[in-house]
Amino acid sequence: GENVEQHPSTLSVQEGDSAVIKCTYSDSASNYFPWYKQELGKGPQLIIDIRSNVGEKKDQRIAVTLNKTAKHFSLHITETQPEDSAVYFCAASKGSGGSYIPTFGRGTSLIVHP
Amino acid sequence: SQTIHQWPATLVQPVGSPLSLECTVEGTSNPNLYWYRQAAGRGLQLLFYSVGIGQISSEVPQNLSASRPQDRQFILSSKKLLLSDSGFYLCAWERGVGGYTFGSGTRLTVV
Secondary structure, three states: OOOOEOOEEEEEEEEEOOOEEEEEEOOOOOOEEEEEEEEOOOOOOOEEEEEEOOHHHHOOOOOEEEEOOEEEEEEOOOOOOHOOEEEEEEEEEOEEEEEEEEEOOOEEEEEEEE | OOOOEEEEEEEEEEEOOEEEEEEEEEEOOOOEEEEEOOOOOOEEEEEEEEEEOOEEEEEOOOOOOOEEOOEEEEEEEEEEOOOOEEEEEEEEOOOOOOOOOOOEEEEEEEE
């Protein structure tokens, strides 16, 4: 089955700095890679995703890159703000039987210091 | 727009008591529905998923069961709770193209 490794487990940055979270996956058939942000006491929220036919996707201060050959993808947050502090999860999945069941990374706790 | 409702938000139950958590989705039809548990720490563990009414797939054999009595309703149950059932339970839906929408979660404490 799929295996997703996520690093670092904790990331501490100063407000205004950039933050990068990296994930690797094992199943070359995976073709959908979402990122979720989970604030304390809440459910995770999808913030950006990328499919295997695209190498990079950007949405304002957030971007995701995908390297299919190396089987790794990364989340980039620029100009970090205190409200970016949360746990971030990466995931890898492929469509099967009409559903996409992701394998999640173990999460990265991002702390943005004002 | 699509919304997902999950309740209750918090629950304290004694060991050996039954459990019923409910999740409903509005604004869509034929959703794929999922139950996850998030124990201490951060990992998301898939418990059950359903691609249609009455269709339940179990990912982890345990003290829990799931049912889908209606298209947009997903229920997580237990006949007798264990201490190890404590955790943060999350319901989610997606339409078969990827990308979950999670509910707000239920914090279950078994005492």
